[in-house]
Amino acid sequence: MAKPHGKPGTKAPLIAENDDEDNEREAIKEINKVEYGKSTGLPVPRFVALKSRETNWRNGPGHRYPIKWVYSQRGYPVQVIAEFEGWRKIRDVDGEDGWVHEALISGQRNAVVIANHGQVNAEANSQLIIYRKPDESSYPIAKLEFGVIVKLKKCQEKWCKVEAAGYNGWARRENLWGVMPDEIIK
Numbered sequence: 001m002a003k004p005h006g007k008p009g010t011k012a013p014l015i016a017e018n019d020d021e022d023n024e025r026e027a028i029k030e031i032n033k034v035e036y037g038k039s040t041g042l043p044v045p046r047f048v049a050l051k052s053r054e055t056n057w058r059n060g061p062g063h064r065y066p067i068k069w070v071y072s073q074r075g076y077p078v079q080v081i082a083e084f085e086g087w088r089k090i091r092d093v094d095g096e097d098g099w100v101h102e103a104l105i106s107g108q109r110n111a112v113v114i115a116n117h118g119q120v121n122a123e124a125n126s127q128l129i130i131y132r133k134p135d136e137s138s139y140p141i142a143k144l145e146f147g148v149i150v151k152l153k154k155c156q157e158k159w160c161k162v163e164a165a166g167y168n169g170w171a172r173r174e175n176l177w178g179v180m181p182d183e184i185i186k
Contacts, residue, residue, distance in 0.1 A: 046079070047180070048077070048088075050071055051103070051108075057099065061085065061087030075110050112147060114175055114176065128171055130144060131171075134170040149164070151164070156184065
């Protein structure tokens with residue numbers, strides 16, 4: 001990548017060495033682009049959790065739209081992908097989307113345990129190991145099946161502190177759906 005030249009305070013054109021760098025730069029900008037919901041002023045996309053034991057997902061933003069799905073798990077993490085007045089378009093871990101009323105979601109941070117496609121160990125492909133410290137050489141505390149919902153306590157670059165079934169420990173963030181790729185939770 002070329003560096004700008006000139007006196008302090010002046011701008012020089014950035015010269016790309018090739019088109020691949022331009023494409024990569026544009027892709028990074030697109031990934032890191034944060035938009036804000038017109039209704040809430042909060043980032044979109046963002047993760048939230050279902051507040052109710054039974055949540056109707058609709059085909060559109062309003063009670064007049066037919067029910068598409070009924071989710072029956074309080075605390076299930078979903079991603080807000082759009083807002084319209086008091087309605088939020090949300091997506092689940094499987095990529096299904098629908099509209100729910102804002103009263104049916106909360107800011108609670110949870111995640112779903114998912115598979116890491118890079119794992120080769122057969123046992124690792126069916127369970128997630130929770131460690132005492134954010135290090136795979138640390139003492140393993142528990143093993144969680146894929147699909148289990150965990151509470152997110154905090155997240156660092158590659159690890160998240162989670163709570164599930166009375167266990168508190170660290171899990172690799174690549175095995176958790178419910179946290180943005182570069183999101184830090186304190």
